[in-house]
Amino acid sequence: MAKTMTGYQCSECGWRTTKWVGRCGECQQWGTVTELGAVRAPTTAASPVPPDRRAQPITTLQPERSGHRAIGIGEFDRVLGGGIVPGAAVLLSGEPGVGKSTLLLDVAARVAGQGATVLYISGEESSNQIRLRASRTQTLHESLLLASETDLGTVLGHIDQVSPSLLIVDSVQTIASAALDGQPGQPAQVREVAGALVRIAKERDMPTIIVGHVTKDGSVAGPRILEHLVDVVCHFEGDRDTSLRFIRALKNRFGPTDEVGCFEMTAEGISEVADPSGLFLSRGAAVSGTCVTLAAEGRRLLPVEIQALVTNSSAPNPRRVTNGVDSARVAMLIAVLERRVGIPLTDKDVYVSTVGGVRLTEPAADLAIAVAIASAARDVPIPHEMIAFGEISLAGEIRPVTAGKQRRAESGRLGYTRHVDDDTPLLRDAVREALSAGESSRERELSTAF
Structure with missing residues (x-):
């Protein structure tokens, strides 16, 4: 015999419950649940199962794969x-x-x-x-x-x-x-x-x-x-x-x-x-404060250019402005650069931004951000053929990142012949290597020009 109970319903969305509540469990509105009166709890009788729809052992079923139809995009x-x-x-x-x-x-x-x-x-x-x-x-x-x-x-x-x-x-x-x-x-x-x-x-x-x-x-x-x-x-x-x-x-x-x-x-x-690489890279001459990294978007690796600007500040609290990167992460990297690498940034305004409006959230971009800031502070441009990726710890160590092998292979395919990554264990050595390559590249450009 069916059991009789009192029902309540939300006047906004129709959600039902067997007991009164002050807030609807579906639309989250207050004071909309009202009493419907005595209702009978539904009972469902068992129905006979057709022979062709009986439950079967999973091992006897043949897998069928629905084909994907390409849209054309x-x-x-x-x-x-x-x-x-x-x-x-x-x-x-x-x-x-x-x-x-x-x-x-x-x-x-x-x-x-x-x-x-x-x-x-x-x-x-x-x-x-x-x-x-x-x-x-x-x-x-x-x-x-x-x-x-x-x-x-x-x-x-x-x-x-x-x-x-x-x-x-x-x-x-x-x-x-x-x-x-x-x-x-x-x-x-x-x-x-x-x-x-x-x-x-x-x-x-x-x-x-x-x-x-x-x-x-x-x-x-x-x-x-x-x-x-x-x-x-x-x-x-x-x-x-x-x-x-x-x-x-x-x-x-x-x-x-x-x-x-x-x-x-x-x-x-x-x-x-x-190939979205052109949207995230600037094509001008090499200037200080820029470094390229490979950002992982799903299974796709996208080259993204990070730009930094370091200027003298007369304010008691220097500015730290970011766009496209985590501001807290940049503040940590600035502290690591000053403490572990010896680059003074306490009295400097630091601006960090990505090209193309892309937002970087993975820690693999740490090394490129640090190299870009160091390049801007020393006014030494990073060569176009150099790319950097790696996570930086508070001890100034460069940690491996996910898909490191794929990042190296993809950067080589895109024409980047020099890497700064976890092969160099310390941030201090990695920054020195990047700045030395920039000095050598600038000297070659000057010798060619004159």
């Missing part, structure tokens, strides 16, 4: 694990204005160019607005179908009518189901819409890309279950002050999660950058 395909899988649900999140819609419009045009039908559903823009952007970015194709809808039932009707090979929904927070109360974007609505889109993607083997908004802290807006429902979660990020954009896979059931795709935003749209 190499950087995006790399992040997805080689392309998009039939029936896969991909969630793409990112800050407003970073270029999500522009990227997906390019994706839609590439897939449509392969002879497939693509349905692009937009709940944020009209079809005419998308048409104008497609003209500017040259992503027009007859097999690319547009619809501006915010009702889930109408979206499903479009899918039944078109039977697309790829579905793009921009965005899940703008679509609402008439079966539920509440405005679009509320947790219950997002959960219902995402569940329906994922379900139909699996039933029809139709790959689906869903755009998701983000909150102030950068996480996907809506219930956490949204990320559990989909197969792939990608985050599109970039600095508005620069044209550089990165796409990373935070979850991927069909491939690795350590790949990073690099793009550049231009007036004509967004374009992939297969």
